[in-house]
Amino acid sequence: MTSIFAIIIEIFVFAYSIIIHEISHGYAALKKGDRTAWASGRLTLNPLSHIDPMGSILLPLTLFLLTRGQFVFGWAKPVPINPYNFNNPKKDEAFVSLAGPLSNLILAIFLGTILRFWPSLAIADFLGLAVRLNLSLAVFNLLPIYPLDGSHIFFYFFPGTEEFLTRYGYIILLILMIGGLNFLSPIIDFLFHLATGI
Numbered sequence: 001m002t003s004i005f006a007i008i009i010e011i012f013v014f015a016y017s018i019i020i021h022e023i024s025h026g027y028a029a030l031k032k033g034d035r036t037a038w039a040s041g042r043l044t045l046n047p048l049s050h051i052d053p054m055g056s057i058l059l060p061l062t063l064f065l066l067t068r069g070q071f072v073f074g075w076a077k078p079v080p081i082n083p084y085n086f087n088n089p090k091k092d093e094a095f096v097s098l099a100g101p102l103s104n105l106i107l108a109i110f111l112g113t114i115l116r117f118w119p120s121l122a123i124a125d126f127l128g129l130a131v132r133l134n135l136s137l138a139v140f141n142l143l144p145i146y147p148l149d150g151s152h153i154f155f156y157f158f159p160g161t162e163e164f165l166t167r168y169g170y171i172i173l174l175i176l177m178i179g180g181l182n183f184l185s186p187i188i189d190f191l192f193h194l195a196t197g198i
Helices: 005-032 053-066 087-116 124-141 149-157 159-178 183-195
Strands: none
Touching: 005 053, 005 087, 005 124, 053 159, 087 124, 087 149, 087 183, 149 183
8 A cells, every 4th residue: 555545544444443442332321311413413433523634534543654654643522421311320331431442343344354364355455454453442442541541441340540641631641641651562462463363
């Protein structure tokens, strides 16, 4: 793939990976009794309903260029969720938060299995890219740092940490991102090998 074409493919795969991530949050919330995302028309694959120009295009493109495709991060417009509609707000919010990274992990396993058994497919490069991107999204979002999904799961099991992480989470996250998040690469590489056999 030419570099320009690779960048276009990367943005496309990344955009739909985070769209699936957000839709999964919305459907999990719906399952737990909150219809906010559904009523807002956000449970759709239409990218126009989800794309955030900064988080879905500019930031991932910049990270792709700076890290030579090794790490990409960004976000879509979060689906609206009202935890007051949940029967068990803390537990249900943790369930909804887990749904996003879990959807990326399931997608990575599914595409990785295809790549494992048919490595000579013409779209092998595309599949490999999609697997790595979805694993990156899953692993990064599971970090127990506010406002990432992992923080809400962490709060459920360790409720006393909420005030500290909510107050300083953005600072911690910024420091980690400036540092390059290199500590995530071995985890992502290991999961990529498990999913694809490569």
